[in-house]
Amino acid sequence: MxxxxxxxxxxxxxxxxxxxxxxxxxxxxxxxxxxxxxxxxxxxxxxxxxxxxxxxxxxxxxxxxxxxxxxxxxxxxxxxxxxxxxxxxxxxxxxxxxxxxxxxxxxxxxxxxxxxxxxxxxxxxxxxxxxxxxxxxxxxxxxxxxxxxxxxxxxxxxxxxxxxxxxxxxxxxxxxxxxxxxxxxxxxxxxxxxxxxxxxxxxxxxxxxxxxxxxxxxxxxxxxxxxxxxxxxxxxxxxxxxxxxxxxxxxxxxxxxxxxxxxxxxxxxxxxxxxxxxxxxxxxxxxxxxxxxxxxxxxxxxxxxxxxxxxxxxxxxxxxxxxxxxxxxxxxDAMVIRGTVVFPAALENAIRSVPQVTEYAVDVDRRGTLDELRVRIERAEDGGGAPAAVAESIRRATGLRAEVTACAVGVLPRYELKSRRVRDHRNTPI
Ligand SMILES: [Zn+2]
Known part of the structure; x- marks a missing residue:
């Protein structure tokens, strides 16, 4: 005061x-x-x-x-x-x-x-x-x-x-x-x-x-x-x-x-x-x-x-x-993916830099000993090349390779409060 x-x-x-x-x-x-x-x-x-x-x-x-x-x-x-x-x-x-x-x-x-x-x-x-x-x-x-x-x-x-x-x-x-x-x-x-x-x-x-x-x-x-x-x-x-x-x-x-x-x-x-x-x-x-x-x-x-x-x-x-x-x-929220520290906001910026992306979801998993970064995107009608562009944008921002797939518009959740677009399914704490 x-x-x-x-x-x-x-x-x-x-x-x-x-x-x-x-x-x-x-x-x-x-x-x-x-x-x-x-x-x-x-x-x-x-x-x-x-x-x-x-x-x-x-x-x-x-x-x-x-x-x-x-x-x-x-x-x-x-x-x-x-x-x-x-x-x-x-x-x-x-x-x-x-x-x-x-x-x-x-x-x-x-x-x-x-x-x-x-x-x-x-x-x-x-x-x-x-x-x-x-x-x-x-x-x-x-x-x-x-x-x-x-x-x-x-x-x-x-x-x-x-x-x-x-x-x-x-x-x-x-x-x-x-x-x-x-x-x-x-x-x-x-x-x-x-x-x-x-x-x-x-x-x-x-x-x-x-x-x-x-x-x-x-x-x-x-x-x-x-x-x-x-x-x-x-x-x-x-x-x-x-x-x-x-x-x-x-x-x-x-x-x-x-x-x-x-x-x-x-x-x-x-x-x-x-x-x-x-x-x-x-x-x-x-x-x-x-x-x-x-x-x-x-x-x-x-x-x-x-x-x-x-x-x-x-x-x-x-x-x-x-x-x-x-x-x-x-x-x-800081995640260590394949040895790289990544914040969800950095992924958001990389993904949303691709204009055709309308919504997205990120899943981090572990297969065997390898961390996997999977991204699903919804894209505008003219967004044919969007998955490759998103993968490239993530690689440039974080150095990580991501598997990016497109899905139908309206499939991914919308949020009014507290969105959770990034989910880390690995059990191990960092
Ligand atoms: Zn100011």
């Missing part, structure tokens, strides 16, 4: 930004150390009992990490909500839940103040994409317990735009609603943006005509260059990436320079750690401390996101750090 709406904080010089971050952290630690059982005990074990003990990044680095597994275990040990609550239950006004794709679902509670912080953080993404009062924002999600779309929905109101919920509708109905109401902004997963455009086009619905901006979360695709280009072409719009997670909040957005994700450092302290050594590095796992979600905070949370810091400041003038290529994968 350095600057409550983060709009001026983005341009502070780095020294001032750091000072503001740590005073926000100390403000948050005051109630947390007093009444948050989870962190009071965890930080006491690290020798921290007073907020003033944490004045710098060096102090912060002495604190233990918080992991997803700890959170899951805590909620199992203290059902249903765990011991990470700073306030009595009656202070909380919202409950959301993770999708459970990476483990047991986590429940996450927010007070009214924490919720406002989440919404304000999300609104930074709209600001950076130039979305405001003239815009109609269509949210192509079913409105379930997943938190991101609720934040995006309320953040639209926060920037004065008109929010249009897209729950309970078929894809065709969504396209019609967008066209009929002249939506100018689409918020969806990257995968679903492509599917929605396909369906609109196939049914002659001019949903794209009024759209000028698309913003994507839930999956990393909008920072994968080939996917980003494809979304921008399909919608005739500027495609922005956005990043966040239920448990930590909306931490990253893309500015109009489209040069990677900015981390919202007014509301988060970010560290990037080498996955092997745990030491600070330019590339590795993103570790976040949120500064305004006092009701259920996270300190040094290992996000599991693999990222790469950009070395130069962004030309937009924001002093926030930037991640080249956004979230380049999940740390535990």
């Amino acid at each position: 350095v600057d409550h709406n983060s709009r001026t904080g983005a341009r502070l010089d780095r020294a001032r930004l750091t000072r503001e971050q740590f005073s926000a952290l100390r403000r948050m630690l005051e109630p947390v150390l007093a009444t948050n059982a989870f962190y009071r005990d965890k930080l006491a074990a690290a020798g921290v009992s007073r907020p003033e003990d944490i004045a710098s990044l060096e102090d912060l680095r002495r604190l233990p990490f918080t992991t997803r597994r700890e959170l899951t275990e805590d909620q199992a040990a203290h059902p249903p909500h765990g011991s990470l609550l700073t306030f009595p239950l009656e202070r909380y006004t919202r409950l959301h839940r993770t999708s459970g794709t990476t483990g047991l679902p986590l429940r996450w509670l927010d007070t009214a103040e924490s919720w406002q912080w989440l919404v304000d953080s999300w609104a930074c993404g709209y600001d950076a994409a130039g979305v405001g009062a003239e815009d109609g924002v269509f949210l192509a999600f079913s409105f379930g317990p997943f938190i991101g779309l609720w934040c995006a929905f309320e953040a639209a109101r926060r920037v004065g735009a008109m929010a249009m919920p897209g729950g309970g509708l078929s894809t065709e109905q969504r396209a019609r609603l967008m066209a009929d109401n002249r939506a100018t902004v689409l918020v969806s997963t990257p995968t679903y943006a492509l599917h929605l455009a396909d369906v609109a086009r196939a049914n002659g619905i001019p949903a794209m005509d009024s759209v000028r901006v698309t913003i994507h979360g839930g999956e990393p695709g909008a920072s994968v260059p080939a996917t980003k280009r494809r979304i921008a072409d399909a919608w005739g719009a500027t495609c922005f990436d956005h990043a966040g997670a239920t448990e930590v909040g909306s931490w990253g957005f893309e500015c109009a320079e489209l040069s990677g994700l900015h981390i919202n450092e007014s509301e988060f302290i970010a560290e990037v750690l080498d996955t092997a050594s745990g030491e600070p590095a330019a590339e590795g796992e993103l570790v976040l401390t949120n500064l305004g979600r006092v009701g259920m905070p996270l300190i040094r949370y290992r996000t599991g996101d693999h990222v790469r810091l950009a070395s130069d400041p962004c030309t937009c003038g924001r002093t926030y750090v930037r991640l080249d290529g956004g979230v380049t994968g999940r740390v535990d």
Whole structure:
């Protein structure tokens, strides 16, 4: 809560930004150390009992990490909500839940103040994409317990735009609603943006005509260059990436320079750690401390996101750090195939670079002692040479030989949330 709406904080010089971050952290630690059982005990074990003990990044680095597994275990040990609550239950006004794709679902509670912080953080993404009062924002999600779309929905109101919920509708109905109401902004997963455009086009619905901006979360695709280009072409719009997670909040957005994700450092302290050594590095796992979600905070949370810091400041003038290529994968999604480390996003970029590919699925298997990379693609009618082109594109990007086959259009699954196009069927952990 350095600057409550983060709009001026983005341009502070780095020294001032750091000072503001740590005073926000100390403000948050005051109630947390007093009444948050989870962190009071965890930080006491690290020798921290007073907020003033944490004045710098060096102090912060002495604190233990918080992991997803700890959170899951805590909620199992203290059902249903765990011991990470700073306030009595009656202070909380919202409950959301993770999708459970990476483990047991986590429940996450927010007070009214924490919720406002989440919404304000999300609104930074709209600001950076130039979305405001003239815009109609269509949210192509079913409105379930997943938190991101609720934040995006309320953040639209926060920037004065008109929010249009897209729950309970078929894809065709969504396209019609967008066209009929002249939506100018689409918020969806990257995968679903492509599917929605396909369906609109196939049914002659001019949903794209009024759209000028698309913003994507839930999956990393909008920072994968080939996917980003494809979304921008399909919608005739500027495609922005956005990043966040239920448990930590909306931490990253893309500015109009489209040069990677900015981390919202007014509301988060970010560290990037080498996955092997745990030491600070330019590339590795993103570790976040949120500064305004006092009701259920996270300190040094290992996000599991693999990222790469950009070395130069962004030309937009924001002093926030930037991640080249956004979230380049999940740390535990890294696969070793025939001795080569491969992230699903790298395969996505290679496959989607072939324009005829409309959808794809990747299976990694082991036959005998040899790893096999098999790719199925759906292709446009003029896509006769697509399998060979995809194999060549993968070879160029990763050095790996892939067996690529074409299948009928509509055979492969479509996803609204959390696509799983890459499946590793080998049992051996890396
Ligand atoms: Zn920028």
